[in-house]
Amino acid sequence: MLKDLFLKETENAVNLAIKNNTLGQMTEYTKGSLSVEKPKNINFGDFAINVSSLAKSAKIAPPQIANAICDNLDKDKYGVNIVGGFINFKVNKEILCNIVDEIFKKGENYGKPENVKTEKINLEYVSANPTGPFHIGHGRWAAMGSALANVLKFYGHDVYQEFYINDAGSQIQKLGNSLLIRLKQEKGENIDFPEDEIERKNYYPGEYLIPVAKKFLLEHEYTEDIKILSDFAKKEMERLQRELLENFRVHFDKFYSELDLHTSGKVETSYKKLQESGKLYEKEGAIWFKSSEYGDDEDRVIKKADGSNTYLTADIAYHKDKMDRGFDRLINIWGADHHGYVARVKASLEALGYDSTKLEILLGQLVNLVINGEQTRMGKRKNMITLDDLIEEVGVDATRFWMCMRDINNTLDFDIELAKKSTDENPVFYVQYAHARACSILRNAINDRIDAHSGETVKAPLSQDEFDNLVKNFDKSILDDEVENAKKLILKLEEFKSTIINSAENRTVYSICRYVQELAADFHSFYNATRVITDNKQSTLARLSLVYAVKSVIALGLNILGVSAPEKM
């Protein structure tokens, strides 16, 4: 990366200065005390390093430090100038040409970091109950999770995506009970869900089970056997969920069934292991886990007084199983409403002898739907908007982009009206438009076209062969006279590399959304200032190569986000 280049050069210069005794009382440079940033004022340079942080150990004023360091730098090569405690660098033509060259040479691998430590990662997200349709919040985890998986893979990690199905426990019973009511209604019986709020909690009164009831009656004899009914409803819900996920471009390597965890005996095994660890005890008829010994606020029940397991019991077995499968790291995306579970799951892993720091839990804040400028709470109301509804309304691209756009720590306002708009108010379209615009220019380069205003046929400046040759045998020397004019744009293309690294290392998908918006902005700006296809063939070729590079990098970014990069709009 460009930043690293300047950092390394400066660090070498610092070490030399120390050796020459020109850095005051400084006797040793500790790596990491200098960092590269962007100058506030573009006239200073393209990159800057602030040396004020060395003032403490050197015991001399920052400008003096900067001067001493600069004595050991190739000032001409790097366009070095000093302002106060800042050493500013200017990139030269050669560097700029190399950036574009790298994009051509590496193609789809441009931006893939080298020499980074990669891990075998299990990424678990969505993990909804198979008891109903996804809500908007699931959409956020689905979009962010799959985009995170993409960026982690691009970084070089080995990522295994997993969806934990909560298909055991009392909610499945509830599902069966609810289907029975719908069945009876289908048969004309005058029956409904209880009005009483507490009793109503034993049912899923949403209308989504009506079509399930119809389907059941088409395929099966009427029955009141709750086991059969809940099984049927569960399978149907799972089928619909998976269909939606595929449609939403979310692909899991495994759907892990909680039920399997029970039938395979894994829940029992992990329970016994916990017991052996001596961290279980009985109180008031229930079995408790001493999670408070590992930083949890209080101990947790693991087996209820009636002998049944709690949700946690299976979850412990699940996480133990993930550990046993040999992953270097487990990443979970959970809704913020589950944050209370973090401490207890980590506690259980510690008690079972695992390193709980391998488990990273990303807590996502919830989504507010904004309709006509008004926030609506997502609740289990009758007229609740499901993820299906949302995607149908605004489309997969816009939904995915909006869901990824904000830091996971922030609540997300999803403005339906805005996301639907095909105008500059909508960042998704802004970025896609930049891509389409670039594609359009590339098309015009090799196709004769009819001028919209004069109506005359304009001959294509390049043949297909010439264009193919430009891409396949890219020669960076054609850029020599063009790169200064496109400096901002080219430096932005270079930033893709650090964006990927930051995004993957900090698990921040939104930084890719931001990057792609910034790149689009710089491209639109370039487009307006610089005519690409002109009578000058040399400059046309050079500028086309820039357009091609931009198109490629926007596509790379959008691809990671799971958003399409249209060639025409």
Add this chain to the structure above:
RNA sequence: GCGUCCGUAGCUCAGCUGGAUAGAGCAUCUGCCUUCUAAGCAGAGGGUCGCGCGUUCGAAUCGCGCCGGGCGUACCA
């Protein structure tokens, strides 16, 4: 009460491990289509970085305490 996330321009948000006059998009105002997509561009105005104290040469950024909001606080999942 306790835990946790958040509080930066009218609105939605960036601001990386503290550093040069606090940034972007939308909205508002002013310009730009005889030329490759104006779904675009150029420019302008707009901020006590919730409040206070502390650490520091230096704080939107770190610590503590308030204030305001979201979420959680089950032998539910």
